Amino acid sequence: MPASVDTSELPTRTTGAAAQLAAAHADEHPLKLYGGWFCPFVQRSWIVLHEKRIPHQYVEINPYHKDPDFLALNPRGLVPTLAVPVGDSDRKQRPLYESLVICEYLNEAYDDEREYGPSLLPGDPYERARCRLWIDHIGNKIVPGFYRFIQHTPEKDYTIEQARENFLGHIKTLVKEMLAGDADNNNSNNNNESGPWFLGEKFSLVDVILAPWAKRLFLIDHYKPGGLGIPVAGQAGDEEKVWARWRKWFDAITARQSVKDTWSDDEQYIAAYRRYAEDTTNSEVAQATRKGEKLP
Numbered sequence: 001m002p003a004s005v006d007t008s009e010l011p012t013r014t015t016g017a018a019a020q021l022a023a024a025h026a027d028e029h030p031l032k033l034y035g036g037w038f039c040p041f042v043q044r045s046w047i048v049l050h051e052k053r054i055p056h057q058y059v060e061i062n063p064y065h066k067d068p069d070f071l072a073l074n075p076r077g078l079v080p081t082l083a084v085p086v087g088d089s090d091r092k093q094r095p096l097y098e099s100l101v102i103c104e105y106l107n108e109a110y111d112d113e114r115e116y117g118p119s120l121l122p123g124d125p126y127e128r129a130r131c132r133l134w135i136d137h138i139g140n141k142i143v144p145g146f147y148r149f150i151q152h153t154p155e156k157d158y159t160i161e162q163a164r165e166n167f168l169g170h171i172k173t174l175v176k177e178m179l180a181g182d183a184d185n186n187n188s189n190n191n192n193e194s195g196p197w198f199l200g201e202k203f204s205l206v207d208v209i210l211a212p213w214a215k216r217l218f219l220i221d222h223y224k225p226g227g228l229g230i231p232v233a234g235q236a237g238d239e240e241k242v243w244a245r246w247r248k249w250f251d252a253i254t255a256r257q258s259v260k261d262t263w264s265d266d267e268q269y270i271a272a273y274r275r276y277a278e279d280t281t282n283s284e285v286a287q288a289t290r291k292g293e294k295l296p
Helices: 016-024 040-051 068-073 099-109 125-150 160-189 205-215 218-223 237-255 257-261 266-272 274-278 284-291
Strands: 032-035 057-060 081-085 093-097
Touching: 016 057, 016 257, 032 040, 040 099, 040 205, 040 257, 068 081, 081 099, 093 099, 099 205, 125 160, 125 205, 125 218, 125 274, 125 284, 160 237, 205 237, 218 266, 218 274, 237 257, 266 274
Parallel strands: 032 057
Antiparallel strands: 032 081, 081 093
């Protein structure tokens, strides 16, 4: 997935916690993540590197002056790109791109739990497949819904209320699956408490894949009339349980250290997404959203 923000007016470096993390991984290393602080697809990959404690080098790509080494790996110049060392020598590298591909590669390639922590996908084949189903829902329903919402302008052939209802509907579908999983786990364990994650107590790739957009939801409140529209506690009627479960997940994911550490200052994102809110950006994702096409 390409960088999803028009970079023509962006600062060229990380700030805040992300700047500290980037500085800690600035030294030369054969495994390199080429990224852009503004890009939610990059943040997915960066979160996995952080969660798995994988040694690597982070290289911030200047959107105006792209490094020749980076363009040699990925001539399209899109982030995230992962440079993977191959063979006996660390000098030879091959590229991987597409954030989900990178995330799954890192999870599989660095699978020694003593060194890299637990896998981000379940060991059970059915549960692993179930996670991939809901990762697909996030990528094909929730993420496009976010862009359709934030890119709404009065000239569109759909109303902002329709954009809001569509987006929140896709979130509710995911949360209902969380609740169903909670019920199954509670029945198996004779336990009425459930963990905050998609898999209950176990943090997984499903959580990672949605995390960057959870962090960016404040942009809809900032830019769109009526804001996000999620009901506050006690005012959701028949959907109280659904939105309570969402808040539990949302509070946990936004407090997760790997998510906080890969985040620049809020003001950076407000500036980056202004042209999205005005629907004047020319990023590939924005153009696909305007045309009603699948995101690239």
